Amino acid sequence: MNLVRWSRIRSPWVFHFNAGGCNGCDIEILAALNPRYDIERFGMILRGSPRHADVLLCTGTVTRQIRNRLQRIYEQVPEPKFVMALGNCACTGGVFQNCYNVHEGVDKVVPVDVYVPGCPPRPQAIIDGAVKLLTKLSKS
Amino acid sequence: MKRHIILEGIRGSLNPFTTKYPKKSYIPPDGFRGAAEYDAERCVGCGACSQQCPPGAITYTDDEKERKLRLSYGVCSFCGRCEEVCPWDAIHLTKKYELAVYNREDAETGVDIPFFQCTECGRPFFPYPQMKASLEKVGETLAEYGIKQEELANLISLCPTCSFTVDKMPERRMFMRRLVK
Ligand code: SF4
Ligand code: SF4
Numbered sequence: 376m377n378l379v380r381w382s383r384i385r386s387p388w389v390f391h392f393n394a395g396g397c398n399g400c401d402i403e404i405l406a407a408l409n410p411r412y413d414i415e416r417f418g419m420i421l422r423g424s425p426r427h428a429d430v431l432l433c434t435g436t437v438t439r440q441i442r443n444r445l446q447r448i449y450e451q452v453p454e455p456k457f458v459m460a461l462g463n464c465a466c467t468g469g470v471f472q473n474c475y476n477v478h479e480g481v482d483k484v485v486p487v488d489v490y491v492p493g494c495p496p497r498p499q500a501i502i503d504g505a506v507k508l509l510t511k512l513s514k515s
Numbered sequence: 516m517k518r519h520i521i522l523e524g525i526r527g528s529l530n531p532f533t534t535k536y537p538k539k540s541y542i543p544p545d546g547f548r549g550a551a552e553y554d555a556e557r558c559v560g561c562g563a564c565s566q567q568c569p570p571g572a573i574t575y576t577d578d579e580k581e582r583k584l585r586l587s588y589g590v591c592s593f594c595g596r597c598e599e600v601c602p603w604d605a606i607h608l609t610k611k612y613e614l615a616v617y618n619r620e621d622a623e624t625g626v627d628i629p630f631f632q633c634t635e636c637g638r639p640f641f642p643y644p645q646m647k648a649s650l651e652k653v654g655e656t657l658a659e660y661g662i663k664q665e666e667l668a669n670l671i672s673l674c675p676t677c678s679f680t681v682d683k684m685p686e687r688r689m690f691m692r693r694l695v696k
Contacts, residue, residue, distance in 0.1 A: 413533045463570075466589035466619060470570040482619060492588040492614040492622050499534075499541050504615035506537050511617065 383429065383455075384512050386418035387505075390428035390452065394445050394481065396435025399495040400462035404432065407498040417505055425451040430508070431485075436464035436471045437478040449485040457488045459508055461501065466490045543610050548593045550611040551586055553626045557605035560584065560628030560642030564597035564606055573597060577630075582642050585625040588614050603648065633674035640674040660694060 393401055407414045408421060422428045425448045437445055449458070460481040463469030468479030481487050488511060491504035534541065543549065560582045565573040572590035576583050586597075597606045616622045630639030631646050654664050670678070670690060678687070 410532055411534060412536065416533070463589055463592065466622070467587065469590055470592055472571065472590060480619070487619075488617070490589065490616050490619055490622060492591070492616075493612065494592045496614075497543070497612055499536050500612045500614065502536050503613040507615045507617070 384509055386420075387429045387457070387509065387512070388418075388420050388422050388427060389430040389432045389459075390422050390425045390448070391432045392425075392434070392445065392448055394433055394435040394441050394465070395438035395477065396462060396464050400434035400465070400493075403493075403495045403498055403501060404434070404461065407501040412498040412502060414502060414505060417502075417509060419505060425449075426453065428452055429455070429457060431456065431458045432461055433458060433481045433485075433487075434461045434465050436468045436474075437481055437484050439476050439478065442478055442484055445481070445484050457508060457512070458485055459504060460487045460490045461504070462496060463492055463494045466492050469494060543612060547610055547612075548595050548608045550588055550614055550624070551591065551593075551595075551597055551606055551608050552611070552624055553584070553586070554605045554607065555626045557603050558584070558626050558628065559603050559605070559645035559648045560626075561602065561645050563600050563602060567596050567600045569594060569596060580639060581630055582628045583625060584628065585623055588622040588624070589619060631672070633677055634672045635677040636674060638674050638676070641671075646671065662690075662693060666690070 391401070391404055406412060408419075419430070425431065429452070431449060431452055433445070449456070458481065460466050464471060465481045468474075468477055471477045472479055478484055489504050489508045491500060493500050496504070560575075562575055562582075562584070565575050565584065568591075570590050570592050572588075572592070573584065573586045575585070593608065595608050598608055614622055628642045628644060631641045631643040632639050650664055650668055653667070657664060657667060670687065673683070677683075
């Protein structure tokens with residue numbers, strides 16, 4: 376059991392999903408993945424399919440159109456799954472708050488484990504969020 | 516293989532390119548716009564920052580005793596407009612960027628500004644520090660008109676309901692007349 380837990384904390388594979396953001400946060404995720412910041416140090420590898428992932432890295436205020444897709448993708452991630460809301464739009468809706476076409480944050484659709492504010496969050500802030508998520512995992 | 520690739524490889528392994536971030540803290544360069552923070556000593560509670568904030572990250576609620584200013588980092592776009600407009604130099608963007616939280620409501624900062632109570636009916640109606648700071652600011656100009664600071668202070672220490680009554684009006688009129696030279 377401990378081995379399973381250990382491996383879970385050491386290799387939280389991520390699936391990145393843009394739920395209607397401006398791409399700013401997505402570019403910062405790429406920066407966090409590149410050798411300079413190298414989020415792979417924590418075992419975070421970007422996967423192409425939600426079925427391979429443990430963590431759903433979600434950016435963007437959830438638009439009405441993408442809501443069902445986000446839900447479906449969330450359901451496809453195998454248990455136990457964790458969601459990281461990246462950037463202000465994903466946290467609260469940010470500058471798009473009160474727009475007619477958005478859901479104001481990922482947590483309105485799927486449960487979120489850690490919020491990373493920033494517009495966009497710089498790579499260090501993303502790493503900080505990842506570390507906080509891993510701390511939460513190791514405590515749970 | 517090309518020589519420069521090998522050299523690059525050797526250089527890379529001797530001096531790693533990857534930052535040591537979580538172990539070694541990182542301070543962003545000057546001019547970085549991070550989380551905004553209030554200076555509780557200086558803020559007078561005027562609410563100018565809340566009026567000007569483009570995404571509406573700063574809100575305030577008035578209750579019985581104080582004005583509660585709240586800045587939500589989850590909404591803030593780190594534009595620096597609040598710092599620009601604050602007439603009392605009381606809000607500043609810091610270099611703080613590690614803002615990740617587990618609950619949406621935790622990512623916020625704020626100050627509580629006490630209210631001034633009407634001297635007649637006791638109703639709180641105006642941020643106390645703002646009244647004090649404004650009086651100090653107009654003190655010199657008042658002196659030019661031969662008006663003492665206390666006179667104005669007495670006049671504005673009544674809430675709108677108490678000051679615009681029939682028996683108070685003549686006094687106010689007289690005061691206004693003194694301001695028109
Ligand atoms: S003094 Fe500055 S920080 Fe305080 S409420 Fe007014 S504008 Fe905002
Ligand atoms: S930095 Fe801009 S968005 Fe953030 S609180 Fe100040 S005015 Fe609002």
